[in-house]
Amino acid sequence: MSETVELACQSAGAGPALVMLHGLYGSGNNWRGIARQFEAGHRTLLPDLRNHGRSPSHPDMDYRRMAADVLALLDREGIDRASLVGHSMGGKVAMALTLTAPQRVERLMVVDIAPMAYDHSAEHGRIIRAMRELDxxxxxxxxxxxxxxxxxxxxxxxxxxxxxxLQRQGEQWRWRIPLDILADQLPVIQGWPTGLGTFRDAPVEFIHGGVSGYVDDRGRAAIAKHFPDAMIMSYAGVGHWVHAEDPKRFSTDLHTFLSDNNNP
Known part of the structure; x- marks a missing residue:
């Protein structure tokens, strides 16, 4: 396995650790508005995943390795166990971490993604190509x-x-994400690692947008395979960006999930 990347991370609050992982093209800032609501009772950590935000670039975006980055962050911060929340690509990182290091996970919430491979190469290929072609x-x-x-x-x-x-560098703008790496690793980002097992040692909840399409019948079958005791909740009329499109409901559901002392 390749070396881990030391992730840039925002941390605030005090209490049990709550790690919130962003999606493709994002950063820890994507979770800032939600995270503020939990700082009174939790230590919130908002890392930038590799090749995103202020974190270093690396040519390999395998989910096991990205999960190892987050584990290394927990080790540096002296955190034995954490609750994980992950959206899209960050949800896959959170699931991979849970399946490879279950003893480090207090509970898991996954937002609008399933543990399976997707093919959105046309959409993301067009986005990355447009950004690469623009100086x-x-x-x-x-x-x-x-x-x-x-x-x-x-x-x-x-x-x-x-x-x-988009970042200012001197008098000029530049893209801060390594578009060449993202283009090369897009099949890996859209994929899902083989050989990962089953987790039923702590509460797991999946929340997805009712009009998103990321968690369909295939997605539910994949969730049942890896997380057989998981709860699945759909937000009617909401798309892929669940926590941005309906932040009030999402914050309420996350608070309930984190406060629920019931075992799976």
Missing amino acids: PGMLRRREDVDSALAESIPHAAVRQFLLTN
Whole structure:
């Protein structure tokens, strides 16, 4: 196994550890609004996964290795066990960590993803290609970068999310995520490792958007295979970004989940 990456991480609050993992193109900041609501009773950790945010780049994005990065973070922070919340790619990292190091997991919540391979290569390939073909250093303002992406990426909300990866370097803009690595590793990111077993040692809950499509019948079968005691909850009318589209309900459900003393 390759070496771990030392993840950049925001930490706040005090109490039992709550680790929140972001999705593709994101960063720990994606969870900031939700995490603030839990800092009174939890020590919240919002890491940037490898090749994202302020964390280092690495050419390998295998989920076992990304899970090892988070375990190394727990070790550095002196945390024996943590509750995990992960969205999309971060949900796969959280599941891989749970299945490879179950003794480190207090409970697990997975947001709009299942333990299976997906094929969204057309969508993500188009996004990464558009970002790679654009040289933000040639443009003066963030609005100019947004306009330049609009033809290839018509959804304004998606562009605004991607623009969180735009950084000022001197007098020029640059992308802070390694687009070449993400393009190369896209099949790995969309995939799911073989050989991972079953977990039923702590509470597990899956929350998914009712109009997202990421947790369909195949996804439910995959969840049952690896997490047979998991609860599955659907938010009607909500898409892939469950916690951003319905943050009030999500925060309430997460609070209930973390406070529930019942065993699976």
